[in-house]
Amino acid sequence: MISLSAIRKTYGMEQPLEVLRGVSLEIPDNDFLAIVGPSGSGKSTLLHIMGLLDRPTSGELHFEGKNVAQLSDDELSGLRGSSIGFVFQSFHLISHLSTLENVELPLFYLRVPPGKRREIARECLHRVQMDHREKHLPTQLSGGECQRVAIARSLVTHPPLILADEPTGNLDTKTGSEIFRIFTDLHEEGHTVVIITHDRGLAARVPHRVGIMDGLIVDGGAA
Numbered sequence: 694m695i696s697l698s699a700i701r702k703t704y705g706m707e708q709p710l711e712v713l714r715g716v717s718l719e720i721p722d723n724d725f726l727a728i729v730g731p732s733g734s735g736k737s738t739l740l741h742i743m744g745l746l747d748r749p750t751s752g753e754l755h756f757e758g759k760n761v762a763q764l765s766d767d768e769l770s771g772l773r774g775s776s777i778g779f780v781f782q783s784f785h786l787i788s789h790l791s792t793l794e795n796v797e798l799p800l801f802y803l804r805v806p807p808g809k810r811r812e813i814a815r816e817c818l819h820r821v822q823m824d825h826r827e828k829h830l831p832t833q834l835s836g837g838e839c840q841r842v843a844i845a846r847s848l849v850t851h852p853p854l855i856l857a858d859e860p861t862g863n864l865d866t867k868t869g870s871e872i873f874r875i876f877t878d879l880h881e882e883g884h885t886v887v888i889i890t891h892d893r894g895l896a897a898r899v900p901h902r903v904g905i906m907d908g909l910i911v912d913g914g915a916a
């Protein structure tokens with residue numbers, strides 16, 4: 694699915710900060726990977742690069758066999774839209790849109806007709822057991838419910854890859870465990886799942902784990 698080779702990322706020109714210092718990692722199709730590491734170690738930066746939201750400063754990234762450096766920004770965003778679902782710690786729901794409208798939004802941008810949008814969004818809400826809350830606004834939902842909605846939104850394009858940046862970071866342990874379970878199920882259904890987590894207990898339940906420290910892989914991954 695993704696192959697990273699000697700990926701480096703530097704931010705800033707005057708006082709450059711090298712956030713990734715040569716990361717090599719193979720993520721096969723249907724992998725379930727947990728990235729663990731302290732705050733500031735470069736986890737989100739790495740996930741952004743895997744998610745084609747940002748380009749590396751150097752190194753090679755192959756996504757579904759394509760060398761990403763050879764793709765235009767438009768081609769990258771097309772690939773991102775069709776292949777990747779994102780889930781974030783703080784949900785990133787739009788506060789004045791209902792649950793159903795939030796989930797439909799990616800399909801709106803893809804110009805899917807309204808009836809079809811609604812149908813797919815309802816299927817995805819059902820998938821995360823939130824179909825009984827489709828008219829609610831995000832402020833009327835609990836944190837765990839918001840994250841379920843955000844997961845439903847990430848699924849509407851049927852992306853083979855799900856990238857989640859500390860998806861349980863704002864949730865209590867029990868709710869976090871329930872949300873984590875959804876990612877486990879998605880992996881079993883055939884998705885490739887990459888999850889960043891601070892929670893050692895949850896990470897222990899993931900078959901493929903890599904540690905990252907100061908921009909380097911410290912265990913797991915390719916040397």
Ligand SMILES: Nc1ncnc2c1ncn2[C@@H]1O[C@H](COP(=O)(O)OP(=O)(O)O)[C@@H](O)[C@H]1O
Pocket residue numbers: 704705710712730731732733734735736737738739
């Ligand atoms: N856009 C940016 N510009 C400058 N520095 C950044 C940017 N994004 C992240 N950083 C810095 O890079 C380091 C790693 O950040 P990040 O990848 O978010 O770490 P993590 O997710 O592991 O906490 C931090 O020191 C952060 O301040």
Ligand SMILES: [Mg+2]
Pocket residue numbers: 736737738858
């Ligand atoms: Mg982060």
